[in-house]
Every structure is written in structure tokens, then in C-alpha cells.
Amino acid sequence: AQTVTQSQPEMSVQEAETVTLSCTYDTSENNYYLFWYKQPPSRQMILVIRQEAYKQQNATENRFSVNFQKAAKSFSLKISDSQLGDTAMYFCAFGGTSYGKLTFGQGTILTVHP
Amino acid sequence: KAGVTQTPRYLIKTRGQQVTLSCSPISGHRSVSWYQQTPGQGLQFLFEYFSETQRNKGNFPGRFSGRQFSNSRSEMNVSTLELGDSALYLCASSNRAVEGTGELFFGEGSRLTVL
Numbered sequence: 001a002q003t004v005t006q007s008q009p010e011m012s013v014q015e016a017e018t019v020t021l022s023c024t025y026d027t028s029e030n031n032y033y034l035f036w037y038k039q040p041p042s043r044q045m046i047l048v049i050r051q052e053a054y055k056q057q058n059a060t061e062n063r064f065s066v067n068f069q070k071a072a073k074s075f076s077l078k079i080s081d082s083q084l085g086d087t088a089m090y091f092c093a094f095g096g097t098s099y100g101k102l103t104f105g106q107g108t109i110l111t112v113h114p
Numbered sequence: 115k116a117g118v119t120q121t122p123r124y125l126i127k128t129r130g131q132q133v134t135l136s137c138s139p140i141s142g143h144r145s146v147s148w149y150q151q152t153p154g155q156g157l158q159f160l161f162e163y164f165s166e167t168q169r170n171k172g173n174f175p176g177r178f179s180g181r182q183f184s185n186s187r188s189e190m191n192v193s194t195l196e197l198g199d200s201a202l203y204l205c206a207s208s209n210r211a212v213e214g215t216g217e218l219f220f221g222e223g224s225r226l227t228v229l
Contacts, residue, residue, distance in 0.1 A: 033216055043202065045220035091157065095216060099169040100147035100162025100208070102218060107156065 002027045002094050006105035013082045014113050020067075021077045021108050023092030033095040034068065034075045035102070040088040048090070051075065082112045116141065118221035120205050126227045132193040135224045139186050139207030146188040147218060148180060151202040160203075163188055192226075200228045 003026045013019040025034070036048040051059045051068050058066050063083075067076045079086055092105040119138040127133050139146050147170075148160040159172040163182035180190040186207075192199055202225050206218035 035217070037220075042222070044222045045204065045206075047217055047219075050217055095218075099164065100145055100206075100218070101159045101170055101172070102147075102157075103159075104157040 002029075002096055002103045004092055004094050004103050004105040006090075006092050006108050008108045009106070010109045010111070012111045012113060013079075015082055015084060017082055018078060018080045019082055019110065021079075021090055021092075021110065023075045023077070023105055025073050025075065025092070025094050025103075027073070027094065027096060029096045031097065034066075035093040035095065036064070036066070036075075036077045037091045037093055037104075038086075038088045039091065039107075040085075045091070049077065079110075084112050084114060086110060087112045118205055118207050118219055120203075120221035120224050122224060123222065124225045124227075126229060127195050128229050129195055129197060131195050132191060133195060133226060134189055134191045135203055135205075135226075137188045137190075137205030137207075137221060139188070139205075140209075140219055143207035143209045143219070144186050145208045145210055146182055146186065147206045147208075148188070148190050149204040149206065150174075151204055151223070152200075157204070160190065195228045197228050199226065201226060 005024045032053045034051045037045045049061045063080045089107045091107045093102040121136045145164045147162040151157045162170040166182045177193045182188045202223045204223045206220045210216045
């Protein structure tokens, strides 16, 4: 069974600064996806960024980038130039070989202060 | 393109009752998954349906069931409600037919309160 661990229950950052959210996972599978999802107070989960395990290059989406360390089973999210709209709960998730199942971490509440 | 639609958004039930939640996936998506979100347990996978067939199931008691219709819409049912069933129930859809879980698109959820 896979496990996903987010060790930071809460984080805060000043607007325009950079913040990094941590995530580690455990799996015996070789082919998998990793995701960061954002859940704002309105509750709808939105995909922030995804990484395929077979790709060595770290994924980047505008201000969001990841540091994927496959051997260490680490998958951190870096948010650059933080904006007030980035305030949300962030979930790290693992998608393996099973159908429709993502394994989520416990989440990190990120607050961006003006 | 319309997103994943869940109804109802909020509902209150009493212990022992049953509840049915509905989910309409993104047009063209044939896979629908259900998750339970609680403050204590986080997000937990309930089950996944594809073309009216349950392909995967999480570790929930038999009181939790689901089904999918030919138009890919899905329902989940919880019978004999318990206080611990109070949660946000999230539905997610994808267009992935083969094994493995790629990107899921989530609805806004149905907030169930059991009194």
C-alpha cells in the first residue's frame, strides 16, 4: 500500500515571497504519477501540477514547480511570487496502478499574508 | 465545458436514515471516483466506476455503495447512517480507460451532516 506524508500542517508566507511545501511518499511501484492539488475555502479541488515518475525533468507550471527526487521518494512544491489567491489547503497525492484511486497526504494549510 | 457537478451541495440527515448523492462527470469522461473527506481521516477513496462497472473499491463497510448509469452519471448511497459518516463527499472524473490513476477532476462536493 502506498502512503503519502506531508509533514507541515500549516505554513505561512508573505505576498511575493517563495514558499516550499514538502511531501514524501512510499511505494513499491515503478510507474506512477504525483500531483499537487489545491483546495481553496470554496472546497473545489484544483490540480496545481503533475509529475510522471518516469520523467526526470521536474514539472513547472508558471509560478509552481516541483522538486522530484525519485530515489528519496520526495516531491516538494515550490510557489514563487506568492499571491493572496494561493491561500488554500494543498494536498500531495499519489496515483499508482489502481483504477481511480489517489492516495492523499494530510494536507498543508498555506496562508499568504499581504 | 462544464465541470463535475454534484448534488445536493448540503444535506442533513439523522442516524439510521439513508442518503443518495449524485455526480455528473465532465462530458466524455467515463470514469467516476468517490472520496470521503473528514478532518480526522483526510481524503479516503471509496470506489471507482467505469462504463457502469465498479473497478476498484476502498476499505469502507458495505453500507457504502454506488452505481453508474449508461450516461456516466454516478450515485453513491449510504445506508443506516452513523454520526461518523458526517463528511464532505467528493466526486471526481477522468477520461482514463486503462489501468492506473492519472489526473482527476473534482466536483465541489456534497456536505453531509448526520445528527
